[in-house]
Structure formats: structure tokens, C-alpha cells
Amino acid sequence: MNQKNTVTEQICVPMTVDVPYRFAAGKYMARFLTELRDNGRFVGVKCPSCNRVQMPPRVVCAACHVKNDEWVELSSEGTMVGFTIMYLPLTDPTTGKPHEPPFVYGSVRLDGSDSTVEHMVNVEPDLDKIWVGMRMKVVLRDREERIGDLSDIIHFEPLPGQKRPQ
Amino acid sequence: MKRNVAIIGGGQTYHAARRHDVDQGEMVNEAVRAALKDARMTMDDIDAVFLGNMEFFEGTHLTDCWLAGSAGAYGKPGMKITTGGTVGATIIGAGMHHVAAGLFDKVLCIGFEKQEEGDTGAILSGVAHPLYGRSMAGAAVGYFAMMGTSYMAAWGAKEEHAAMVAVKARQNARKNQYAHLKLDITIEDALNSRMLAYPVRMLDMCPASNGACVVILGDEKTARDRCKKPVWIRAMDTAHNEQFEIDWRNVTLTKPIFSTACAARMYKRLGVDDPKKYFDVFEIYEPATWAEMVWYEDLGLCSRGEGFKLMEEGATAIDGPIPVNPSGGVLSTNCIGASAMLRVWEAALQIRGDAGGHQVPKEVNRALATAYGGTNWTVMTALSSSTED
Amino acid sequence: MENKFVQAPFEVDQHITAHSNYFAGKMGSKFYVALRDSKEILGVRCKTCSKVLWPPRETCGRCFSLLTEDDLVKIGPGGSVVSFTRVHYSEPIHPDVDAPLVYAVIQLDGADSGMTHLIGGVDPEQIEIGMRVTPVFIENRNGNILDIVYFKPE
Structure with a gap:
């Protein structure tokens, strides 16, 4: 064929797949x-x-x-084991809505537990106000708003009266 | 192993953020033909084909069926493997087990990813528990950011140490003709790059790459008859972590986790006392700078909490005593389905002396490759120029 | 805490939405551009196997020969029905086609492999194997296999 050496447009086909599921x-x-x-x-x-x-x-x-x-x-209180100040507008895949950056996000070990749990942290995105080892408490939604997943937690909040270790 | 197994050839595509010029099959085919050429074989010589990539990353399922023609798999035995970030190494594991068991003599292993085609964020959210983790949008960058804050608080490391890893990877990549991010950057460049999630900056993270890697495995007779420089797989091992326990990020943990347990088991099997002396080069799976320093510790290249000092001393530089990722690593090239295979292939090239511009300047007889993926699991591969050790 | 407990089932309905961009590549792009701009259907000839394959591909799956643009050939546009089925329910992938819809495998003239597409412009009861058909193109084509609306009897 006489199409040799011609630059071909690079065809791209966009597609969207939506997968519903029921999780037990x-x-x-x-x-x-x-x-x-x-x-x-x-x-x-x-x-x-x-x-x-x-x-x-x-x-x-x-x-x-x-x-x-x-x-x-x-306990509903625990200790921060790792955190980040997120500068990317990451999407919550369960709602499709982005979390507005910057926000603080951390991993907390609740007292009495050997595991950690991750969630938003209600603190200014400032390294003087958040650190590893900080004492935190869980803030939950009101009973009537809770649905039985981790979104029942609004965020972690630092316990009052803490000073950053030097 | 019942039969010794060797890497008798391999090849890769160049890796890039955009490959609009080829479809998935055409891209995979580039690596297949490169590997056959390297092994001086034709597709008729191959007994079976094992192929894999990230699940649904390109919006396509059953890639083994889609790509059967391009992979050379038409009418041949084989299967698709899909194990997340580790998949490239798992494919080699599957091929290796079949050859070791005596089922096949010559096996072609393919790992690929065309990351630009898919919705990696949405698909990766499926890794998290639907009720316990999925609404918490930390993504990979958030995970490694928490590893970073945990690491700095525990051991006194600084952001500068992560920057040193970022620079080492991209300067090594400049010596590797196939690498994606060949960046002539300095520590200052890394420290001034855009903050994504404190303390992880743009240059602390791997790119999203398109590319493919192929490794051909052979049994001992085939390897000795047909291959000038066979590279022997001396051991492969895998380990998972516990669901919900994202331990790798909590860097002070002393209990065995996936990485330390896997390394300990493999070292015991091989009789390794001091891994930094036993192995001449390492190719590790470091999606972020902080992960590289944690790998140093998990692999026993230094004591717990000293990985950043190893980096600071330059010990892991391409011309250092413990070269790690002379290829530029995952930080420079991350076509995920191929990334773990690239670690093994790059380690094999070092043993063959065929790494070209990024060949480490010393004799290389033994190499260790790691893979990493999912909610923390690893595949490790120990390679040697000899079947005697 | 109480160790023996009766727990009601806990189930939730969720979904994951994923977008993708499929790049058609070297041979695929040639095929879609020809379809869109010239209403031509391209196949590829493997000289080793003496077969003309659709859709065009860079590697012949059977003999692993590397095929190039020089091996592209025009096929069809007419062809014969090799096999077909009547579907008596609507398919979400074809929102504009009412049931019953007819899928057929059509061997285009000059090709050795079939193309799956819709049959239209005819009473579904009248379709039979061996029937000669020809493609009907839409006016505003955008480089997609649905640039062919359906095949109709010649």
C-alpha cells in the first residue's frame, strides 16, 4: 500500500468501567x-x-x-506513629470527592492495641504542631450520622497541653 | 532445587512516560524480540510463556489472551501471573519452578505495564479493605511519607538523606540507556522539588512509566549448551505481611515482618553470614527514597537505624563497596508489571558484565534482587555466576 | 468483653469507577484512520502463512513473523455471514439498538479471519449463514469500530 513513511495519527480510545459490588x-x-x-x-x-x-x-x-x-x-486515645502533610488533592474513592490539600493525615496506635489506624488529623499543617509520639484522641460523628465504616471517625485531634519534644 | 535453572537471555524496551506509538502488544513484542536476540533463539525454541502485569491497570483483563500473538504464546503452555508490584519477580518464580521441576527446558517470562493507559488510583484503591481502608485516601505517596516521618523521628535522619537517594538513583539512570528518568540533579534540586506529602517530594517518588521486560530461563543442559554466560538462580523466596498491619512504615518494629523474614530464610538457605560481603551488587525495589534506606536495614546491610548513614557514606554508590541499584532502580523507572523483573534482569546483567554504562567497577559473581508490592509482600531472588555456591 | 456473640450480617453496596485510554498503536491506528477518513477496512497479510488477518497486528500469532505497514491490505467492504445469533434483550453497550439485535461473524472479502459486528436493515428472521452483507457507515466517524453502524444485506 502507498501509506509507507507517512506519519500516522496515534489513535486513542477512552473508556470507563464502573464495577458495582456488594461487600460482606x-x-x-x-x-x-x-x-x-x-x-x-x-x-x-x-x-x-x-x-x-x-x-x-x-x-x-x-x-x-x-x-x-x-x-x-x-481506648479512644492513642499515640501518633507516623504522619504526613498531604499536598495532593487525593480523591476519596468511596465518595469521588477530593480532600482539599494541604491536610494532615496520620497513623495512630490506640492505647491497648498493637495495631495502628490511619485517619485525618485536625491540626494545622505545620511541623511545629504535629510530631511522631504526639498524644491523640478520636473524634467521632454523632450517633445518627454513623454508618459503620471508618468515615464514622471525623478525625484525630491532639490532646491539649502538649509541647513538641526538642 | 530438583534441577538448576539459569537466566539464559533477556531484554527490555526503553522506558518512558508516553508510548502513544504502540499498543500493549507492540510494546511487549519489542522486549520479546530483544530477549530472543540476546539468547540467540527463535520463538520455536521456547517451551512455555509466562506473562503478567498489574491487575486492570490498562483497563484490560486477561492480558495473556489479548497479547498471546505478540508474546509468542500462541498454542504454547503458560499462564498469566498477577501479584501486584512484585509480579515481575513472581513470573520468574513461576517459570523457574516449572523448569526446576523438569516440566519445561526453556521458558519465556514477560512483565509489562502501560501505566499511561489506566486509572491507577482507582484500581489501587481496590487493594484496601472496602470498609476499613478504602475511604482513607493516603495512596502510595502517603504511605511512604509516613515511613519518612517515622524514620526521621526514630533515627535522626534528615530530608537530606532522602535527597541523596534521589540523586544517586537518577545519576545512575543517566548511565542506563533504557531508564526513564535520566536526571542530572543535585541534592539541592531534590530538596527544592515540589512537596507532595511531607517529607516526600516529587523527586522522592518513582515515575509512572511504560515499558516491558523479558527474561528467558533455561535448564542446566540448555544453559551450558547454548549460553555463553548463564546466570544461575540460586534461591527465590517470598513472604507476605499480615492483613491490616502495615508494618513496614513503623520502622522501629523489631518483630519479623515480610522483608526481614524473607531475607532471613533465604540467607539461612544459602549460608549467608554477611550479605554485604556475600553479594556483590543489589537491585532493590524502592518506590520511594525512604524505602531504599529501610531496605538496607531489612536486608542486613547495616544495623537497624543506620541505613541513612550507609547512604551518607556513599557505600551504596555505583562504585561503592555495596552498590545498590546501579540501574537507577524503581525511582528512575516504574513500569510496575515489569519493575520487579527489571531488578532481576539488571542484577543478571551485572553478573554477565553486560550492564554497559552502569556496570559496577568490580568483579560481580553474586547479586540479590528484591520485589515489593501489595499491602506489603516481597519476592527475593539470589543470582550467581556459578552453581557451586 | 462478651466472647460469645451473635452478629447480624453486615453488607454494603459500593462501586469502583475506572477510566482508561487505550492506544491503538502502529497497526491499530492505521486501521482506525482508514476507517474514519476513507471508509476503508484494512487487514494485514502474513506472507509466511499466506493468510490475511483482521484486525491488523504487528506480529502473526501463528508464525511470529514481524508484519509491517507494507503488509496492510484493503479487505471487504463486503463479506459473508459465517455465524450469527439473535439477542432478545437489550445490551447496555449498545444503548441505541433495540432488541432483538443480531450479532454476526462476518468474513470480509479477501480476509481469512472474521469480524464480529451487528447486522441491521433486515428482518432478523431472514438472516442466514452465507448471506452476503456490506457495511453501513455513520456520517460523523471518530475512529471507532462503531463507525460501522451495522452490516446490511447486499
């Missing part, structure tokens, strides 16, 4: 989410072998391969 939380996660939604408290499970308190609760301790069947209530 399972027995242990269901109890965790129900406690969070109905009673505003965090529960975990304690491994009978290594005594590690795991949140969210799960039926098997991955390290020991034994059934977790001791339920424990956790």
Missing part, C-alpha cells in the same frame, strides 16, 4: 463496625498465644495461627 464484612469485622456505629467504641481481639491485641479484629492471629476469641475494648 464478615463476623469479626461486623462486630467491630457495629460497636463503632452503635456504641462509639473500638474493639479488638487478643491472641491467646502471643497476647497481641489486633484491630480491626480478625478470626486468626496471622503470626500464631490460632483463633482469636478474647474481645477487648480499646
